[in-house]
Each structure stands twice: as C-alpha cells, then as structure tokens.
Amino acid sequence: xxxxxxxxxxxxxxxxxxxxxxxxxxxxxxxxxxxxxxxxxxxxxxxxxxxxxxxxxxxxxxxxxxxxxxxxxxxxxxxxxxxxxxxxxxxxxxxxxxxxxxxxxxxxxxxxxxxxxxxxxxxxxxxxxxxxxxxxxxxxxxxxxxxxxxxxxxxxxxxxxxxxxxxxxxxxxxxxxxxxxxxxxxxxxxxxxxxxxxxxxxxxxxxxxxxxxxxxxxxxxxxxxxxxxxxxxxxxxxxxxxxxxxxxxxxxxxxxxxxxxxxxxxxxxxxxxxxxxxxxxxxxxxxxxxxxxxxxxxxxxxxxxxxxxxxxxxxxxx
Numbered sequence: 163x164x165x166x167x168x169x170x171x172x173x174x175x176x177x178x179x180x181x182x183x184x185x186x187x188x189x190x191x192x193x194x195x196x197x198x199x200x201x202x203x204x205x206x207x208x209x210x211x212x213x214x215x216x217x218x219x220x221x222x223x224x225x226x227x228x229x230x231x232x233x234x235x236x237x238x239x240x241x242x243x244x245x246x247x248x249x250x251x252x253x254x255x256x257x258x259x260x261x262x263x264x265x266x267x268x269x270x271x272x273x274x275x276x277x278x279x280x281x282x283x284x285x286x287x288x289x290x291x292x293x294x295x296x297x298x299x300x301x302x303x304x305x306x307x308x309x310x311x312x313x314x315x316x317x318x319x320x321x322x323x324x325x326x327x328x329x330x331x332x333x334x335x336x337x338x339x340x341x342x343x344x345x346x347x348x349x350x351x352x353x354x355x356x357x358x359x360x361x362x363x364x365x366x367x368x369x370x371x372x373x374x375x376x377x378x379x380x381x382x383x384x385x386x387x388x389x390x391x392x393x394x395x396x397x398x399x400x401x402x403x404x405x406x407x408x409x410x411x412x413x414x415x416x417x418x419x420x421x422x423x424x425x426x427x428x429x430x431x432x433x434x435x436x437x438x439x440x441x442x443x444x445x446x447x448x449x450x451x452x453x454x455x456x457x458x459x460x461x462x463x464x465x466x467x468x469x470x471x472x473x474x475x476x477x478x479x480x
Contacts, residue, residue, distance in 0.1 A: 302362025
C-alpha cells in the first residue's frame with residue numbers, strides 16, 4: 163500500500179508538470195495579450211508598454227518565462243494578477259470556497275439521487291417507474307446547463323419572483339443565522355442546475371451495474387433463501403456498487419468543476435469560475451494559470467484518493 167501511495171505521488175507531480183507545460187505555452191501562444199486587450203489606456207506610449215512588459219517579464223523568451231514561473235510555483239508563488247495587482251493565490255483563495263461548496267453539495271445530492279433512481283429502475287425493469295426514470299435521465303444528460311439556468315431565472319426569478327436572479331446575498335446585508343438562510347436561498351437555483359444536469363448519466367450507469375448484479379448467482383440463491391429485498395439491496399447490491407461508483411466519482415470531478423465557469427457567469431456568483439472567465443477576457447495569464455494548476459491538482463488528488471479507497475475496498479485490485 164505504501165508503495166502504491168508513493169507511485170501515486172510521483173504520478174501527481176509528473177502530471178502537474180505536464181499540465182503546467184502545456185497550459186503555459188498554449189495560453190501564451192494565443193493571439194493578443196493583456197497589454198493589447200484594450201484594458202489599458204489607448205493613448206499609452208510604446209516606451210511605457212515596453213517598460214510594463216519588462217516589469218511583468220513578458221519581454222523574455224517563452225522558455226525563460228516558463229522556468230521563472232515554474233520556479234516561483236514550487237515556492238507556492240502564483241504571481242501577481244495583471245488586472246488587480248493582487249497576488250494570484252489571494253484572489254483564488256477568496257473565491258475557491260464558494261465554488262467547492264456548491265460542487266461538493268451538488269455532488270452529494272447527485273449521488274444520493276442517482277443511487278435511488280438507478281437501483282429502483284433496475285429492480286422494476288420494464289415498469290412505468292423504470293421508463294419514467296430513463297426518460298428523466300435522458301432529459302438530464304441532454305440538457306445544456308446554460309439553457310436550464312436561463313429558463314429557471316426567467317420562470318422562478320423574473321416571472322414568479324421566488325428566488326433571487328443572481329449573486330450570493332441580498333442588497334440589505336444580513337447577520338447571524340439570517341445570513342446563511344439568505345446565502346442558501348441564493349444558491350437553490352445554481353445547485354438545482356448542477357444536480358439536474360449531472361445525475362442522468364450516473365443514474366443510468368448505476369442502473370446498468372445493478373442489472374448485472376441482479377443476474378448473478380448469489381442474488382439467485384439469496385432470493386431462494388427468502389431474503390427480503392431490502393436486505394438484498396443493503397448487503398448484496400450496494401457493497402458491489404461501491405468500487406465502480408468510486409471510480410466514476412473520480413472521473414466526474416473535472417466536468418463538475420469545469421461547469422462552474424458557465425454557471426457562475428450566468429448567476430453572477432463570485433467564485434472561481436467567474437474569476438476564470440474574467441481573467442480569460444482580460445488575458446490575465448497569472449490568474450488563468452493559477453486556476454488551471456489548482457483545479458488540475460484537485461482533480462488529480464480526487465482521482466488518487468478514489469484509487470486508494472478502491473484498493474481498500476477491493477482485495478482483487480490489490
């Protein structure tokens with residue numbers, strides 16, 4: 163087990179190095195830059211632009227810029243934002259909490275709903291409930307998140323006025339318990355969008371796995387012994403679903419985190435997704451690279467933790 167952990171750590175370091183290399187050169191080879199993105203005074207002189215490039219290190223060859231940036235990264239220095247002048251790590255830490263909070267809550271709800279729908283559909287294969295859940299799942303993974311978000315805003319925020327249109331808090335600041343109630347009320351629609359768009363694929367995956375489990379010999383003998391369905395689900399189906407679901411959890415992290423860019427932009431949530439969008443529009447390289455590295459690290463860490471948990475649950479994997 164210790165050897166496996168060491169191998170995973172080396173894998174994490176190697177993948178982060180590769181991601182940093184590809185991301186750095188891909189971003190810097192894109193047309194235009196922060197100094198030509200219209201963010202500065204159009205009357206600025208050429209000499210001043212050259213001076214700014216020298217300050218930010220943009221006058222050096224790309225390979226030198228990459229080495230300098232990577233060396234700073236090893237010291238947990240993500241650089242300074244071109245747009246705000248603040249440290250990148252400070253900008254990200256101010257916003258990463260809300261993004262991770264939305265995604266973690268959504269992920270828990272997605273897995274609970276998917277487990278229920280997948281198992282019930284498999285147990286009632288061919289019934290009206292099975293057909294209903296399959297159609298609902300089809301709608302789920304074919305629904306664009308931006309379209310659903312705009313639709314919910316029009317219906318429940320603009321027309322009915324039940325939920326806030328955007329942001330995390332009301333205009334009147336609240337304190338104490340009312341603060342968290344207000345925050346929760348603002349997050350109902352964003353979390354609903356993430357959950358609805360995310361549960362369909364997982365629910366059908368669990369349904370397919372459960373159907374295979376129900377065809378096994380030990381389920382046949384369990385039914386022959388008169389074991390009740392609830393005990394079959396608890397002691398036979400769920401334990402056998404754990405290994406593939408943990409693997410699926412690690413693979414689903416990139417999509418869930420990546421979807422924050424669109425969702426936070428639509429709902430004006432001041433999280434990491436919105437920060438990434440604003441940085442991309444301004445060509446703020448340090449912010450973009452910092453978010454990419456941190457997101458990649460969290461994704462790889464999630465995959466590694468999932469693999470290690472799988473090794474503990476599945477002796478055949480060991």
